[in-house]
Every structure is written in C-alpha cells, then in structure tokens.
Amino acid sequence: xxxxxxxxxxxxxxxxxxxxxxxxxxxxxxxxxxxxxxxxxxxxxxxxxxxxxxxxxxxxxxxxxxxxxxxxxxxxxxxxxxxxxxxxxxxxxxxxxxxxxxxxxxxxxxxxxxxxxxxxxxxxxxxxxxxxxxxxxxxxxxxxxxxxxxxxxxxxxxxxxxxxxxxxxxxxxxxxxxxxxxxxxxxxxxxxxxxxxxxxxxxxxxxxxxxxxxxxxxxxxxxxxxxxxxxxxxxxxxxxxxxxxxxxxxxxxxxxxxx
Amino acid sequence: xxxxxxxxxxxxxxxxxxxxxxxxxxxxxxxxxxxxxxxxxxxxxxxxxxxxxxxxxxxxxxxxxxxxxxxxxxxxxxxxxxxxxxxxxxxxxxxxxxxxxxxxxxxxxxxxxxxxxxxxxxxxxxxxxxxxxxxxxxxxxxxxxxxxxxxxxxxxxxxxxxxxxxxxxxxxxxxxxxxxxxxxxxxxxxxxxxxxxxxxxxxxxxxxxxxxxxxxxxxxxxxxxxxxxxxxxxxxxxxxxxxxxxxxxxxxxxxxxxx
Numbered sequence: 001x002x003x004x005x006x007x008x009x010x011x012x013x014x015x016x017x018x019x020x021x022x023x024x025x026x027x028x029x030x031x032x033x034x035x036x037x038x039x040x041x042x043x044x045x046x047x048x049x050x051x052x053x054x055x056x057x058x059x060x061x062x063x064x065x066x067x068x069x070x071x072x073x074x075x076x077x078x079x080x081x082x083x084x085x086x087x088x089x090x091x092x093x094x095x096x097x098x099x100x101x102x103x104x105x106x107x108x109x110x111x112x113x114x115x116x117x118x119x120x121x122x123x124x125x126x127x128x129x130x131x132x133x134x135x136x137x138x139x140x141x142x143x144x145x146x147x148x149x150x151x152x153x154x155x156x157x158x159x160x161x162x163x164x165x166x167x168x169x170x171x172x173x174x175x176x177x178x179x180x181x182x183x184x185x186x187x188x189x190x191x192x193x194x195x196x197x198x199x200x201x202x203x204x205x206x207x208x209x210x211x212x213x214x215x216x217x218x219x220x221x222x223x224x225x226x227x228x229x230x231x232x233x234x235x236x237x238x239x240x241x242x243x244x245x246x247x248x249x250x251x252x253x254x255x256x257x258x259x
Numbered sequence: 260x261x262x263x264x265x266x267x268x269x270x271x272x273x274x275x276x277x278x279x280x281x282x283x284x285x286x287x288x289x290x291x292x293x294x295x296x297x298x299x300x301x302x303x304x305x306x307x308x309x310x311x312x313x314x315x316x317x318x319x320x321x322x323x324x325x326x327x328x329x330x331x332x333x334x335x336x337x338x339x340x341x342x343x344x345x346x347x348x349x350x351x352x353x354x355x356x357x358x359x360x361x362x363x364x365x366x367x368x369x370x371x372x373x374x375x376x377x378x379x380x381x382x383x384x385x386x387x388x389x390x391x392x393x394x395x396x397x398x399x400x401x402x403x404x405x406x407x408x409x410x411x412x413x414x415x416x417x418x419x420x421x422x423x424x425x426x427x428x429x430x431x432x433x434x435x436x437x438x439x440x441x442x443x444x445x446x447x448x449x450x451x452x453x454x455x456x457x458x459x460x461x462x463x464x465x466x467x468x469x470x471x472x473x474x475x476x477x478x479x480x481x482x483x484x485x486x487x488x489x490x491x492x493x494x495x496x497x498x499x500x501x502x503x504x505x506x507x508x509x510x511x512x513x514x515x516x517x518x
Contacts, residue, residue: 047307047337048370056456056468075470078306078371082454082470108383110502111307112337124367124451152516160514163507165449183516187503190424192383195341197315209315211334211341236516238507243369244446245499248422252497255419257411257442 006032006094006158009122011080013043013101013114016061016072020100023143024132027150028097029068031158035093037084039114040072044103046114048121050082051075058083077118085125095158096122099132100143100150106133106171106225106235107189107217116169120241123167130157130168135229145177149234153183169237173229181232188237189224191217265291265353265417268381270339272302272360272373275320275331279359282402283391286409287356288327290417294352296343298373299331303362305373307380309341310334317342336377344384354417355381358391359402359409365392365430365484365494366448366476375428379500382426389416389427394488404436408493412442428496432488440491447496448483450476 008028012021016038028034040059057074071088073080081096098118105113115131122129132150134141153170162168169188173180193213200208217226225235267287271280275297287293299318316333330347332339340355357377364372374390381388391409393400412429421427428447432439452472459467476485484494 042312045309045311047305047309047376049306049308050304050371050470052304052470053301056470058466058468079470083456083468086454086456087458087468108500111379111383111500112309117306120370124370156514156516163504163510166504166507185508185511185516187505187508188501190501195345197342197345199346207317209317209342209346211309211311211315211338236511237502238504238511239502240504240507241367241370241502242447242449243496243498243500243502245422245425245497246446248425248497248499249444249446251422252444252495255415257415257444257495 007091008032008034009084009089009093009096010034010036011038011077011096011098011118013039013046013077013118015039015042016070018102019139020102020143023147024097024100024150025068027147031154034068035084035089036068036070037073037080037088039077039080040074043076043114045112046076046117047112048078048117049076050078056083058087077114078121081118081121093127096127096129097132097154101133102139102141103137104133104135104171105131105169106229107191110169110188110239116239119167120239123165124241128157128162130154130170132170134172134174136174146172165242166238166240169239171225171229171235173232175232179232180234184228184233184235186225186228186235186237187223189217189221189226190219191215191226266350267291267293268343268348268352268355269293269295270297270336270355270357270377272298272305272336272377274298274301275329277361278398279361279402282406283356283359283409284327286406290413293327294343294348295327295329296332296339296347298336298339299333302335302373304371305335305376306371307337307376308335309337315342317346336373337380340377340380352386355386355388356391356413360392361398361400362396363392363394363430364390364428365488366450369428369447369498375498378426379498382424383500387416387421389413389429391429393431393433395433405431424501425497425499428498430484430488430494432491432493434491438491439493443487443492443494445484445487445494445496446482448476448485449478450474450485
C-alpha cells in the first residue's frame with residue numbers, strides 16, 4: 001500500500017455489476033487506493049433509505065489476487081456507505097465517489113437518487129463526497145467521453161477541499177467529448193415529475209399500477225443545472241443536508257403558536 | 260361534502276394500521292374532509308424512496324358506509340402521496356399531513372424519514388404539508404397529550420399559508436400535556452448516527468449484519484430542534500427541498516474547473 005495515495009470509497013445505486021461503476025473504478029484506480037462497496041442489485045430511486053428492519057449481507061467479490069477489493073452489499077446505497085466505513089475500511093476514506101449513475105440526478109432528482117444518497121451519507125459522516133451521473137439511461141451508455149472530466153473534478157476536489165457539510169452533485173450531458181463545453185457550478189433547478197400511473201390488471205384480475213411520469217422543468221434560470229446540461233455543460237451543484245429553510249424562520253416566528 | 264372544509268390527505272410511514280396515524284385521523288376529521296392513503300406495512304427509514312421497478316397495489320380499506328375513505332398502498336410514503344394525488348383525490352388537497360410517527364424525525368433524521376419524505380413529496384407537488392413525529396418509539400405511545408398541539412399547528416398552517424416550497428417538520432417531546440412548555444421554530448441540529456453493526460451468523464453459518472447505532476448531537480446551539488425537544492418544547496423546523504448549498508457556490512467558482 002502506498003500511503004501517499006488517497007483512500008477512495010467507490011459505490012453506486014445501479015449495483016456492483018453496472019457499467020457506470022466500472023468506469024468510475026477505472027478512473028479512481030489511477031488516482032488512489034480504492035475499495036468498492038456497492039449494492040448487489042439495482043437500487044435506483046431508493047432515496048436516502050436505510051435498512052433497519054431487515055438483515056444485511058456483505059460479500060467479498062474480489063479474490064486475494066485482485067488489485068482492488070470489491071464487496072457487494074444487500075442493502076441500499078446509504079447502507080453501503082455505512083457498512084463500508086464501519087466494517088470494511090481500516091480508516092476514514094479521503095473521498096467517497098458514487099456512480100456513474102445511468103441517468104440524470106439533476107434538479108429535483110437529487111431527492112429520489114440513490115447515487116446522491118450515498119454521497120450525502122458520506123458527507124454526513126464527514127467524508128468528502130461526489131455523486132456522478134450521466135444523462136443516458138442506457139445500460140451500455142458511453143462512459144469514455146466523460147472519464148477525463150471525472151478525473152479532473154476528482155483531482156480538483158482532493159486538492160482544494162470541499163466546504164464543510166457540502167457534497168457535489170455532478171451531471172454529465174449525453175454528448176461526445178469534443179461537444180462538451182465545460183463545467184458550470186449551478187443551483188438545483190426547480191422542477192418536478194408529473195406522474196402518470198399505468199393501471200393494469202394481473203392475470204387474476206386485480207388492479208395494479210406502474211409509476212412513471214414526465215419531467216417538468218419550471219425554472220428558466222440560466223444558473224441552474226438543467227440550463228447547463230441543456231446547453232452542453234457539465235453541471236456541478238453543491239448539495240447540503242441541512243434542510244432548514246432559514247429564509248422561512250422569520251415569517252413563521254410571527255405566527256400565533258403559543259396562545 | 261361540505262365544500263367549505265379543507266381537503267386533507269393523511270399518510271404516514273408506520274403503515275395504515277399504526278396508532279399514530281389513527282390519532283392524526285381523529286384530529287384531522289374535526290378540521291376537514293379527509294382521505295387516507297398510507298403504506299400497507301411499516302416503511303420506516305425509507306427516506307425518499309419511490310417504486311419504479313415494481314408494481315404498486317392500492318386497496319380501499321373503508322366501506323361505503325364509513326365516514327372516511329381509507330386506502331392502503333403497497334409502496335413507500337412518497338409513492339402514497341403520488342398515487343393519492345393522481346388516482347384517488349378529485350382535486351389538489353389543501354393540506355397533506357404525515358404521521359404521527361412513532362419516534363423522532365428531528366435533526367439529521369429528516370433525511371432518513373419516510374414520514375418527512377411524504378410531506379416533502381407533497382411540498383414538491385405544491386401542496387402545503389406537515390410531518391408530525393412523537394419522540395416515543397412505543398407502538399402504544401400516548402398520542403392524547405399532543406392532540407391539542409396538532410390541532411393548533413394545523414389550524415395555524417391552514418390560516419396563515421406556508422411560504423412557498425417549505426414544509427414543516429414537527430417533533431413532540433415525550434411529555435405529559437401539562438409538561439410541554441410550548442412551540443419553538445428551530446433549525447435542524449447538526450447530528451449524526453454513529454453506526455454499530457451487529458454481526459451474527461445464520462443457522463447455516465453465513466455472516467449477516469443488523470444496522471443499529473447511537474445518535475450523536477454535535478450541536479450545542481439553543482436554536483436547534485434537539486435543544487427545544489430536550490428542554491420541553493415542541494420543535495418546528497421549516498424544511499426545504501432545494502438542496503443547493505448556496506453559501507458554497509462562490510468558493511467553488513474559484514476552483515480550476517475548465518483548464
């Protein structure tokens with residue numbers, strides 16, 4: 001072990017066998033000593049779920065001869081970070097990276113994202129963390145184009161140190177490398193999903209539903225992640241886990257609470 | 260139907276049969292016309308998970324003669340709000356209330372909370388929303404003491420209107436009614452869970468883990484929810500779902516991103 005190398009925890013929400021995490025492992029291997037602890041199955045849309053009512057399994061997938069230690073865990077992305085820091089890693093890692101997600105985690109998707117919940121969980125534990133997502137849901141998406149940018153963003157983060165209690169939400173447009181216009185620091189666009197439930201019947205005649213929906217960006221701001229991505233930029237949103245709406249405190253204090 | 264009465268969606272994360280939601284239904288029935296759509300089983304710690312890879316079932320539990328329409332859903336708390344607004348409710352409700360949770364959702368617990376994810380989901384959809392939690396994990400916790408406060412907070416919220424994109428996270432201390440000192444608007448305390456994994460063996464000899472941990476409040480501020488609750492007050496934290504760490508933007512813009 002080279003002690004000068006940063007220790008990097010790699011995880012995701014699409015599962016340990018997803019092409020996106022393989023791309024991330026390749027880049028991180030050039031930068032530091034890495035340990036992979038990722039879900040044993042896809043966990044998209046798991047938000048910040050944790051597993052307290054069920055048992056967790058942790059399996060070492062790599063063998064003694066492999067250069068990288070890889071574990072799969074039966075839990076959620078947040079569980080993976082918790083079990084990695086408590087049961088796998090010998091010391092607190094210098095960085096946690098999550099992804100590369102197959103699909104966007106921009107704007108309101110940060111709330112539903114398993115990828116970002118892993119990064120946020122690391123942030124809560126005081127570990128600098130970055131979530132990476134590519135705006136391409138295809139399992140065979142092309143991650144080559146974004147590798148130089150992942151390398152750059154990671155190196156810069158390790159060098160400059162993130163502000164306390166802030167993690168990065170990085171989204172890549174689905175473009176060729178030469179089409180990407182650069183990196184922009186953004187705010188989360190105000191957007192939502194207009195749900196559409198597909199109602200069907202089981203072979204036995206019972207109604208059931210599939211949740212799907214249409215993404216609606218309600219925000220025309222040119223400082224948002226949606227604008228950046230739609231205009232050929234990589235978006236980076238600094239994300240916090242103090243959810244207090246400080247701007248609302250004064251107004252709420254004028255309400256009649258204690259009479 | 261009395262059209263002057265507010266339409267209130269009631270949900271939770273402990274499941275439709277939990278005593279906490281029964282207490283909430285009782286109070287809300289005095290205030291408005293209510294519809295209940297809650298998980299068919301406990302969903303604690305589900306964070307903002309949504310169900311996109313599995314089917315969803317929606318069951319009407321109440322009969323035609325019942326005063327209140329009650330549905331159970333096989334999904335998460337966020338799913339319940341989505342399916343309620345899309346498939347059950349005839350119009351956008353005037354309020355969504357979630358809880359009363361059996362256990363705290365103060366400080367960092369807001370991130371893991373299914374109760375609060377339902378409230379936040381409603382907020383994203385533009386519905387005023389409140390999550391209620393009692394600091395008592397007991398299934399047979401005493402919800403009588405807090406009913407007058409739930410009534411007061413709900414009435415005030417309906418009357419004064421919440422700031423846009425803000426939902427309320429209300430936590431009640433485990434105290435007798437006369438011991439409660441009042442209501443305080445607070446910020447989310449900086450806290451975390453120090454995990455402890457219990458490692459055990461299955462009857463077949465395979466290792467497995469239970470996730471548990473110790474709650475550590477790292478915040479001595481007297482304006483926090485933890486301080487309020489420890490000092491006999493009901494805490495109300497205004498919660499936002501724009502996670503952008505605006506204070507970090509300037510610093511990140513000085514980094515060397517595009518060379």
